[in-house]
Amino acid sequence: LSWKSCSPTKGLYKNTILVKFKKNFEFFIFLIQGIFGYMPLRGLSEQLNYKYRNLINFLKKIKINAKKIFFNNIEIIGGDDVIVEIDESTFGNRKYNRGHRVEGQWVLGIVEKTKKRRINIIPVEKIDSKTLTDIIRKYVHLLSIILTDKWKGYNELKKYYKDHKTVNHSKHFKDPETGVHTNPLKVIGHLSKKCCKISGKIPKIFGLFSL
Structure with missing residues (x-):
């Protein structure tokens, strides 16, 4: 299996909210660690070597995609006489x-x-x-x-x-x-x-x- 056949958009990120975003795996790992570690976004943007405003916009896009996928996949609960x-x-x-x-x-x-x-x-x-x-x-x-x-x-x-x-x-x-x-x-x-x-x-x- 070559890296070419396992590109982020076709392999690793398939069926995830990240499939639309052309970023490498290390970028997302550090991003997730920073967010869950409550790292200030300005400090996170410096660590990622990514402009602060671009990072804000990037996170907004991820949030929109995540909410869309989340709410479209919530299972209906209840039933006859439940x-x-x-x-x-x-x-x-x-x-x-x-x-x-x-x-x-x-x-x-x-x-x-x-x-x-x-x-x-x-x-x-x-x-x-x-x-x-x-x-x-x-x-x-x-x-x-x-x-x-x-x-x-x-x-x-x-x-x-x-x-x-x-x-x-x-x-x-x-x-x-x-x-x-x-x-x-x-x-x-x-x-x-x-x-x-x-x-x-x-x-x-x-x-x-x-x-």
């Missing part, structure tokens, strides 16, 4: 009342109540009805049974899903009559935020994983 709990939260320093200014990143947490306990944690710009409905319809099977709190952004879900049950979190986390609750998502959100505080970073992309 219960799916959904809740919104913020990753940041402070959360104001709904409808007011929020510092940080809004995220939508979606957990499937099966043995796999699959989870989606998806960043969202807003928590209005259209935004939430569009995202949930994209990533949650339409025959699922949806459990949420009473936030008005979820009101349209009953039009599209087999059933939509709610709990009023201002009174209780578990409805005493229906048994509906979203407590697992509250725990997951708490742990995720704790990790963010430790790292000092607010994540911009969240993945699909199993518990």
Whole structure:
């Protein structure tokens, strides 16, 4: 096998987000080490012998490609009569009342109540009805049974899903009559935020994983 037949665009980087970028392997290794080591970008650009502005633009392109691939490959969760709990939260320093200014990143947490306990944690710009409905319809099977709190952004879900049950979190986390609750998502959100505080970073992309 020759180096020619194993060129970055045809071999090593095939089926990765790097296939579009004509950089050698050593460049990407040092770049990844620098980013995960929280090296300042100006210092990283000097180490790579790559102009600072070009590095910024390069990283933006990688981010765009990564997000596109990531969100296009998230597996739909739920299914016929599968219960799916959904809740919104913020990753940041402070959360104001709904409808007011929020510092940080809004995220939508979606957990499937099966043995796999699959989870989606998806960043969202807003928590209005259209935004939430569009995202949930994209990533949650339409025959699922949806459990949420009473936030008005979820009101349209009953039009599209087999059933939509709610709990009023201002009174209780578990409805005493229906048994509906979203407590697992509250725990997951708490742990995720704790990790963010430790790292000092607010994540911009969240993945699909199993518990």
